[in-house]
Amino acid sequence: MASTSMWLSPLALVIALFIVQRSSAQYPAMTLTLVNNCPFTVWPAIQPNSGHDVLERGGFALPTLTHRSFPAPTHHWSGRIWARTGCVYANGRFSCATGDCGGRLECGGLGGAAPATLTQVTLHHGGHRDLTSYGVSLVDGFNVGMTVTPHEGKGQCPVVGCRVNLLPTCPDVLQLRAPAAGGGAVVGCKSGCQAFGTDELCCRNMYNSPRTCRASTYSEFFKHACPATFTYAHDNPSLTHECAAPRELKVIFCH
Template identity: 35%
Template sequence: MASILRLLPLLLLAGAANAATFTITNNCQFTVWAAAVPGGGKQLGNGQTWTIDVPAGTTGGRVWARTGCSFDGNGNGRCQTGDCGGVLQCTGYGQAPNTLAEFGLNKFNNLDFFDISLVDGFNVPMNFLPAGGGAGCPKGGPRCDADITAQCPAQLVVPGGCDNACTVFKQDQYCCTGSAANNCGPTNYSRFFKGLCPDAYSYPKDDQTSTYTCPGGTNYQVVFCP
């Protein structure tokens, strides 16, 4: 038991070394309420930054911007886009439409897997890049610089963003569910998103051109309105 106790601090240090620091910056000309799971939430004015440490081994991680928010002194309120249950400190995912930075840390072969997803629609442009040049990251990181809202098809326009076809039409071909679960392909709506942001997921099976990897322990930068 004593030998195990002596090793424990070393094991903890090794785990801590693989944690990832995410630096989230708002370059939009308007206030956003950044959200992260895990991480919570923070109001960011133009040029402001929020830094969070994400534990090694995290799966299903997300970072996104919320817009048009109003919160009271207890952190309760609502957002026009990206709302996460009416609270400032998110513990659950946001409501569409929202541009998503998605990630899983220290997965297969101790690699981080990450992407930008427009599967839940779009609300602000975003870059999701490895910090420090991304040594060991074959493709760098995804960018979605376009203002998709300004060009959104009329059927998908919602206040503050451009919604996804699954949410709007609730059909298997757009949601990759039911009869389309196993052979889901791009649609005219997903091609619209892909044409403006080629690095990003445009529908749930859009893996080949949209998944990025870095060695475990890499730090990341998420920039809104880059």
């Protein structure tokens, strides 16, 4: 019997080459800019999703009223960005009051400790449309205000996020203080999940579905102040926005 497994017709070969070219295609240049408008230094952290590039070694210091711009990947990329606060070197170790990524200045792909305000970003998807998706999440609590602004994009490209400083109004049961002993300053506002750890508040097990995972009085605190953010695991998916081919995506800490 003749083998048919390795032969491609000329048309099939053209199609196969087109698919390879599309899968490895590079998208137009795009800039990511992180801006610190806080009255103190923050240490931004960037964690790629599995299989994606680590950008800017995963973290760096950003003094007050400064910014840092760098080229975004020209291929598909997704991940999250947050600010670490209250970082110090002490006893030969680097650590942060919020958002710490295992005691490292450069997170190198590691995630951060809650509570922390997060932006979730997906670059260059949607095929020929070259879409960038973005949203701001308070599912893991709050540490600083954050907004995301796309520039020179096409279609619906709103500014989203949380401009309000929620630390002064954070309910007592959600407050993270540093130092914890002696009732230090409030540096973060925990989610209900982090504060109490129940399946219902964490949307785990039988609560892990859009039907059973619901808003709580704790997530409503965040939603009331910052309606354009995710505040629990199965919050409204329309809070993720898609912008076609922006030239720059700007993440701003504090306002």
